[in-house]
Amino acid sequence: MAPLLLGLLGLLGLWVLLRAHARARAPCPVPRWPPGPRPLPLIGNLHLLRVSQQERSLMELSEQYGPVFTVHLGGQKTVVLTGYEAVREALVGTGQELADRPPIPIFQLIQGGRGIFFSSGPRWKAARQLAVRTLHGLGAGRGPGADQVLRELRCLLGQLDQYGGRPFPLALLGWAPSNVTFTLLFGQRFDYRDPVFVSLLGLIDDVMVLLGTPGLQLFNIYPRLGALLQLHRPVLRKIDEVRAILRALLEARPPGGGPVHSYVDALRQQGQGTDPDGLFSEANVVACVLDMVMAGTETTSATLQWAALLMGRHPSVQDRVQEELDRVLGPGRPPRPEDQRALPYTNAVLHEVQRFITLLPHVPRCTAGTTRLGGYLLPKGTPVVPLLSSVLLDKTQWETPGQFNPGHFLDAEGHFVKREAFLPFSAGRRVCLGESLARTELFLLFAGLLQSFRLQPPPGLGPAGLRTVPAPAFTMRPPAQVLCAVPRPQGTDRGGLA
Structure with missing residues (x-):
């Protein structure tokens, strides 16, 4: 019996080896x-x-x-x-x-394959999971996060008050969403005149413009030629300046171990714990913060600027938004995240802004x-x-894809309608990790802005004179120009934003 059993085991082993050899030789x-x-x-x-x-x-x-x-x-x-x-x-x-x-x-x-947005594999999974978990724990897009956005709204409205209805640079509207991002990342907001805040925003702007230049596109297609022509040097110099500021902010945070008050706190605690694969080494921590700073400031800031620009370009749409805000919120009451359902037209306009600008x-x-x-x-x-x-812009999904039309998100009775083809944040496993925060942030800032001010072109320029062809950059950002924010009597109660 034993020899028979050994023979069968031998034949089985030989069959396994032959199968493995056949698989190894099988053509791809x-x-x-x-x-x-x-x-x-x-x-x-x-x-x-x-x-x-x-x-x-x-x-x-x-x-x-x-x-x-x-x-x-x-x-x-x-x-x-x-x-x-x-x-x-x-x-x-x-x-x-x-x-x-x-x-x-x-x-x-x-980034050298580090960070969140241009990494892959285990490093990406670990960095993304930590970011999602931390943003949720900090209340991004909910409760405490919404309160922070409303406090920043008050600061933004105060800045616009100083212009007294005179033209202000469109880029000023990006200060508030940028500060919301910095508060989540570093646990502190910056005064708008703080040299660190001013430097960071200026450098981010420079980097985004450089990443969209033809020279950088050429570098990505022909990296050896691009390196020979030094096409990458300007953006790398700017990135080094951003990293220097980020490292200084990281070093200014107290040592880890206590409660997590910011994304940086979470990163440092993760790096000090068990991390056998070095997924949260110092270099990767800086890379993750760099990604969050660049993405978290540029996208929401540019979208809010586009929203204001399109209101100046489409005064009748702005009329309807402000009528709805006055009717639903009443004089002086600041918006809250839960108001979105009661403001279908305002919600539709914001969605259409994001669809239209791509x-x-x-x-x-x-x-x-x-x-x-x-x-x-x-x-x-x-x-x-x-x-x-x-x-x-899919013609099979949108009635007038090339036009700015809030009706894309409204039914015949004026109720807000979710559209499956609304994918500005992408979808699947790489969907934007800050989507919830961005939606809440845009709604509160946009609604509060239009409660307090009438947005219109500068004197001597009609709505059609406002430029809407995107400026060359990594994102489709609006071209630099000025608007006027004329105070409205139904404006937001600044005391209610305290």
Whole structure:
């Protein structure tokens, strides 16, 4: 009996070895790429993409090649997804398969694969989980977080009061959301005249503009040529200045171990605990703070500026918002997060602002393994661009996609309607981790601003004279210009914001 059993075990072992050998020799699946324009030597399809409106060029190509197509950015094959159906299927339906970022050269130089937004794998998962957990614990978008936004609203309204209805720079509106972000990150707000606050905002502005320049786009496509031409140097110098300020703020915080009052506190405590893989080393802590500072200030600040600009451009829409605010909130009562349901038109306007401006048209992903997408088979490491602007402007989802129309979010009775194709914060595992905070923050600041002031063009300029073509930058930020904030008698009670 024993020899028979040994023989059977031997045959089983031999079968396992043969199976393993066959799998090792089995050819990898042959990729099946989506269609796309024929590439030219060296430049690929770059001649088909307008530098300042790349997302529009990609949307035009999708009309010829379909919602899933391939473009060659220099020598790099990239798959582009356009329209609600294709983008949502990829972001929500593929799970982990599109959770990674491709190694974008300039962000590899800046962050070295660290941080939150351009990292992948275990480091990204750990950093994101900590950020989500900390923001929730700090009440971001709820209770304490909303109170902080309202206190910042009071400071913003005070700044506008000083202009007495005279023209003010549109960028001033970005101070309040930036300070909300800094309070969450560092546990303190800054006076608007504080040199650190002024320096940080100026440097962030410089970095965002530099990241959107043609030179940096060229560097990302041809990194060796870009390095030879030193195209990356200006932005790296600015980033070094930002890091110096962030390190000083980190060192100013008391040692960890006590209650968590800020994101920085949470990061430092995590780094001082059990961290065998070094996921929260000092370099990664600084990288995470850098990501949160850049993203947390730019996106909400630019959106609030766009909202004010579009109110000056569309006075009839502003009339309806202010009529609703006066009717629902009454004279002087500041808005609260729970008021959103009772203010459907105001809520619809804010959603339409975000849809219409398409602030961040796309941020690339890459396949974590061989991935089936839209009927095609993509090899591991393929860059994939889910074009969010194509979703927010999808003709099959929006009645008038190219027009500013709050009716997109209202039914026939004037009730607010959620739209599945409203994806300015992306979707799936890489959805914006500050979405809840951003929604609450924008609503409170926008409603409080329009309660207190009538926004209009400067003297001698009509609404149509306000410029709405985005300025060149990493995001689709509004062009620099001035507005007038004329005080309204129904303004917010500043004492109620204390």
